Amino acid sequence: MEYIYAALLLHNAGKDINEENVKAVLSAAGTAADDARVKALVAALDGVDIEDAISKAAAAPVAVAAAPAAAPAAAVEEEAEEEEEKEDEEGGMAGLGALFG
Template identity: 70%
Template sequence: MGVKAVLTAAGVAADEARIKGLIAALDGVNIEEAIKAAAAAPVAVATAPAAAAHAAPAAKAEHKEEDKKAEEESGMAGLGALFG
């Protein structure tokens, strides 16, 4: 069963370009390892806006480091964008 068939069966409009992008992004990715890594990844918790405002300067430095780590991860970069 193809990706398009799965999306159509789920009632989602299948976009051919996004499907091709997904398939290209998954080329060479070990799906089982990616699932294990995603399951082990911590989940971000939403914070109150006031608390976030106080932490903003320190968070900027941490955010830059996290961005660099995220860019370095192979295989998983950009996959989230394919699911909207």
């Protein structure tokens, strides 16, 4: 997966996706680059319109199915934040009470 990420990072930065650049990104990330995998990646991406591939992947039905599942998680996060705010207020009041003994 890190090979794909390296290619996407290079694409986003406007750099050429070639063996040397992919190896440099992987090296900077602390990953040992396998020459065969780097060559295969560069060969596979030759002539591919990455922007088009990204837009097609973003419109995939899987992304639509995942959206409703996010709604309950957001509600749980809101409840947790509300509880934290209450605890912070209560904790602050207890601290003030200790000042006046």
